[in-house]
Amino acid sequence: MRPFLLDQAALASTQNAVEPVVKAEGVNHYFGEGSLRKQVLFDINFVLQPGEIVLLTGPSGSGKTTLLTLLGALRSVQEGSLRVLGQELRGAQPNTLIQIRRQVGYIFQAHNLLRSLTAAQNVRMALELHNGLSAQEAQERAEAMLAAVGLEDRVHYYPEQLSGGQKQRVAIARALVSHPKLVLADEPTAALDSKSGREVVTLMEKLAREQGCTILMVTHDNRILDIADRVLHMEDGRLESQPLA
Incomplete structure (x- = not known):
């Protein structure tokens, strides 16, 4: 420590x-x-x-x-x-x-990703509460955050196509994308x-x-x-x- x-x-x-x-x-x-x-x-x-x-x-x-x-x-x-x-x-x-x-960003034991949404769409959800962002800007931020957690090649994957560690990385991206x-x-x-x-x-x-x-x-x-x-x-x-x- x-x-x-x-x-x-x-x-x-x-x-x-x-x-x-x-x-x-x-x-x-x-x-x-x-x-x-x-x-x-x-x-x-x-x-x-x-x-x-x-x-x-x-x-x-x-x-x-x-x-x-x-x-x-x-x-x-x-x-x-x-x-x-x-x-x-x-x-x-x-x-x-x-x-x-x-x-506040939240990360839980259960990643709580929506199965019907891609990784990028799950991350974008955290930006929907913030006004002033266009859809393109939100998508760019989501993809950049996924790249930051090492998932730039999984942007369009659904949760069922990801490992447990990858799902938790998406959850981290979702929690941190809005800074x-x-x-x-x-x-x-x-x-x-x-x-x-x-x-x-x-x-x-x-x-x-x-x-x-x-x-x-x-x-x-x-x-x-x-x-x-x-x-x-x-x-x-x-x-x-x-x-x-």
Whole structure:
């Protein structure tokens, strides 16, 4: 794992100068109602800075995916403060949540590609939310992004014609084609063998650093910890930092 290049004083100064991509303070979350109400997140506090790659580890059922859905404005914030890209999500209006979602890229364990669309068409879908692009411009951007992930010869292939690693590369291209400021990845390597998984996360790291976006990636794969700037660990709905190796 790469050591931080800044000492603590310099890091604190940088954090004060630049608004965090994510700032969570006292976030609690519950499922169910009445006697069935169960708390699943407890007093979550953390910050993600611009350009960071942070891994989120922890056992199944510890609340990692729930936290990701809150960060992606896919679930309502119930208690505490959660600021994403400068916007408070708790109590935010629907239009605000839509704007946040447009600036977030999502990569999941299941690639979620539409089987009836080609690789390029799947990637273009992520651009349809952005006004001002002609169909030709969107196609060119999609093809350029597929080339960046090494699939320039698979632009017109359908998902069933691609391997698991290639499908996940298409999913990465779709997540990054609109140059999001934040990428949320939920176990993107879980369905891949070790070689393909390593290739996928290395590619994510390279492209994200080129674009200057922040990545928060849920993973159980200890073999990819070295790509991270930091590791956060979740246990029973509580978040803690892991020491740098």
